[in-house]
Structures are given as structure tokens and as C-alpha cells.
Amino acid sequence: MGLTTSETSPHTMGNGDTLSTRLDHLVGLLRKHGPNWARKNSLWPMPFATACCGIELMAMGASRYDVARFGAEVMRFTPRQCDLMICAGRVAIKMLPVLQRIYMQMCEPKWVISMGACASTGGVFDTYSVVQGIDQFMPVDVYVPGCPPRPETLIEGVMAIQRIVDAEGVKPSAERGGLGLTVDPVVQLNTVGRRS
Amino acid sequence: MDQNIAQIVAGLRTAFPDVAFSPQPLIDRSEDDAGAEQVFVRVPPDKIVEVMRFLHDDARCDFQQLASLTCVDYLDFPKARDRYAVVYTLVSPRLNHRMWVKCFVNDPDPAVPSVTGIWNAAEWTEREVFDLFGIRFSDHPDLRRIMTWDGFKAHPLRKDYPLRGHGEREDFTVVTDDSR
Numbered sequence: 001m002g003l004t005t006s007e008t009s010p011h012t013m014g015n016g017d018t019l020s021t022r023l024d025h026l027v028g029l030l031r032k033h034g035p036n037w038a039r040k041n042s043l044w045p046m047p048f049a050t051a052c053c054g055i056e057l058m059a060m061g062a063s064r065y066d067v068a069r070f071g072a073e074v075m076r077f078t079p080r081q082c083d084l085m086i087c088a089g090r091v092a093i094k095m096l097p098v099l100q101r102i103y104m105q106m107c108e109p110k111w112v113i114s115m116g117a118c119a120s121t122g123g124v125f126d127t128y129s130v131v132q133g134i135d136q137f138m139p140v141d142v143y144v145p146g147c148p149p150r151p152e153t154l155i156e157g158v159m160a161i162q163r164i165v166d167a168e169g170v171k172p173s174a175e176r177g178g179l180g181l182t183v184d185p186v187v188q189l190n191t192v193g194r195r196s
Numbered sequence: 197m198d199q200n201i202a203q204i205v206a207g208l209r210t211a212f213p214d215v216a217f218s219p220q221p222l223i224d225r226s227e228d229d230a231g232a233e234q235v236f237v238r239v240p241p242d243k244i245v246e247v248m249r250f251l252h253d254d255a256r257c258d259f260q261q262l263a264s265l266t267c268v269d270y271l272d273f274p275k276a277r278d279r280y281a282v283v284y285t286l287v288s289p290r291l292n293h294r295m296w297v298k299c300f301v302n303d304p305d306p307a308v309p310s311v312t313g314i315w316n317a318a319e320w321t322e323r324e325v326f327d328l329f330g331i332r333f334s335d336h337p338d339l340r341r342i343m344t345w346d347g348f349k350a351h352p353l354r355k356d357y358p359l360r361g362h363g364e365r366e367d368f369t370v371v372t373d374d375s376r
């Protein structure tokens with residue numbers, strides 16, 4: 001079904017015309033935006049917390065910052081139930097196959113946040129065993145800068161993912177590669193959850 | 197030197213007359229003798245298993261616990277004569293004394309017999325020393341890498357290994373096989 005007019009639809013006559021057209025229009029809108037509306041307000045994160053950034057990730061989930069306000073409080077530890085991977089912390093090369101496997105085990109559609117300097121660039125750990133940015137090995141949609149990012153900044157990252165989800169015509173990440181957006185690190189510190 | 201440790205060294209000398217042991221404080225501090233009771237002895241690699249067996253079994257030593265097993269790379273260290281020292285920390289919980297044993301080895305094939313037959317705790321620590329320093333422990337039941345990944349070639353805690361490595365982190369393969 002899609003948008004129909006009285007000229008193209010043989011089933012609508014007279015006064016029914018307008019109503020039917022409006023209903024069709026509504027159904028069309030729901031079909032188009034409904035799934036995305038549901039998805040963006042119930043992101044289930046996969047907390048891949050390997051280092052200190054994981055503490056801020058936990059703070060984001062706890063009551064003070066309360067990411068439940070954005071519908072993303074259901075941290076799942078099985079990738080089959082998740083659609084948002086939050087890679088929080090440095091990834092050693094020995095850990096990288098695990099990260100990639102978990103990413104591949106998540107069902108489409110899926111999104112990735114690279115949280116903190118380490119996950120995004122290797123950070124201060126410019127050493128033989130640390131991956132210098134997970135985006136070399138998997139698609140990343142949103143980078144959240146900071147060492148560690150404040151929970152507000154991470155919430156900003158989650159909201160960026162929500163905007164991506166809401167945008168039409170975004171292909172699954174395996175086809176498109178990462179979007180590579182970076183979140184603005186400047187958040188007003190004393191207005192938790194209320195940006196001016 | 198602590199009374200207990202002096203007795204242990206004397207006992208060692210009687211049991212192994214051909215080893216010098218040369219006991220020495222672990223920390224060299226001449227102004228006070230705060231670290232003086234922390235003593236290490238030198239044992240050559242070919243004698244290590246017998247000496248350790250003695251230290252473990254003898255009633256006056258009774259070192260039931262191998263608290264740690266690690267390694268030091270003495271490359272460019274002032275006055276060092278040997279390159280690597282495998283360091284054993286021995287503790288006797290019953291007699292409340294502890295002692296250190298150093299076993300010096302050199303390139304090109306640094307090898308020390310394994311003490312896993314005496315303390316099971318040595319198994320993983322010896323694997324770690326093998327992984328990071330490249331000391332080969334002969335008779336070890338399962339000498340594989342433990343910290344770095346399979347396929348890693350170097351021994352990164354050696355002093356001549358560069359911090360950023362030899363490019364291992366760049367040519368790591370990407371797992372993209374989605375079928376698993």
C-alpha cells in the first residue's frame with residue numbers, strides 16, 4: 001500500500017475519498033517511520049567495556065545520568081539481542097578477534113559507537129599490542145571523544161545514533177561502512193540532560 | 197643476613213659443594229641495612245632443578261610456595277655480566293622466611309629447566325616469561341605463548357624490542373568471515 005488518490009483507486013468513492021486517502025497517508029507514514037521510531041527509542045547496547053571508559057559507560061546507565069530516558073538502558077551481554085555496540089576502552093590485538101566476532105554476531109540493523117580516545121585512535125597506548133583505532137577493522141558510526149568522555153557526551157553519542165536511525169535510506173552498516181561522525185565534546189556540565 | 201637464611205645458604209653449600217651461590221642482598225643499600233635480610237643466591241641453569249628440589253623438600257628450608265617467577269633483561273645494565281636473570285621468589289609460610297634465586301642465562305638460546313615438577317604454580321609464570329622474554333623452559337609440559345596472540349613472533353619485554361613493535365599491530369588480519 002502507499003499513497004493513493006481517487007483517480008488511481010477504484011475502491012474509494014464520494015465522501016469516503018478524503019478519509020481513505022488520509023488513512024492511506026497515515027499508514028504510509030507509519031510504515032516508513034514506525035520501525036525507525038521504535039528502533040531509535042529502544043536501542044539495546046552491547047557494552048564492550050574493556051577499560052576505564054567502561055566506568056563512565058556504567059555511570060551513563062546508572063540513576064544520575066539515566067540513559068533510560070533515551071530508551072537505551074537495556075544492556076545485553078549477548079550480541080544476538082543488541083543493535084548498538086559501544087566499544088568503551090582500549091582494544092588489545094588479542095581482543096580484536098573477539099570484538100569482530102561479537103560485531104558480526106549482532107543482527108542487522110546495527111550501529112557502532114567508538115567511545116573514548118583509546119577505542120578511536122589508540123590514545124596514549126601507542127604500543128605494539130594495542131589497536132590504533134578500531135575503525136581500521138570494523139565500521140564505526142559515531143566517535144565519542146574524551147579520556148574518558150563524560151556520561152553526557154556519551155548520551156550525546158547515543159542521541160547521534162538516534163538521529164542516524166531516524167534518517168531514511170541508511171543502509172545496513174555491513175554494506176555502507178562506518179558513518180564516522182564525531183560528537184561535540186563540549187557539554188555544559190551543570191545542566192545534566194538539559195543542554196542550553 | 198637473617199639467621200634462617202644464613203643457615204639455608206650453609207645447608208645449600210654442604211649439599212652442593214661445587215656451586216658458589218654467592219649470596220647477596222637483593223637491594224644494594226649501603227647506608228642502612230633495611231633490605232639486608234632480602235637475599236638472593238645465584239644458581240647455574242644446569243643445577244636449578246636439584247637446588248630447587250632441595251629448597252622445597254629440606255625441613256630447614258621448607259619453601260612450599262613459589263610466590264613469583266619472573267625475568268630481568270640486563271641489557272646495557274651497568275656492570276652486568278649476563279643478559280637475562282630468571283628470578284624465583286620462594287616463601288615458606290610455615291617458617292616465615294623468604295629467599296630469592298637468580299638463574300643467569302645468555303643469548304643465543306637462553307634456556308632454563310622448568311620447575312613445574314616442584315611447584316605447579318610455575319606453569320603459567322614460565323609460559324609468561326617464555327612469551328615476553330623468550331627464555332625456553334626445557335621439560336615444560338605446555339610451553340605456549342600466554343599473553344600475546346598466536347602468531348606473534350617477538351618477545352616484547354626484551355630491552356631491545358621497540359615500544360611500537362615491528363609493525364605487528366598493522367599487519368594483523370581482519371576477521372570478516374561472516375559464516376561463523
Ligand code: SF4
Pocket residue numbers: 051052053054088089090115116117118119123146147148149
Ligand atoms: S580513552 Fe581514557 S578513559 Fe577511555 S579507555 Fe582510554 S585511557 Fe581509559
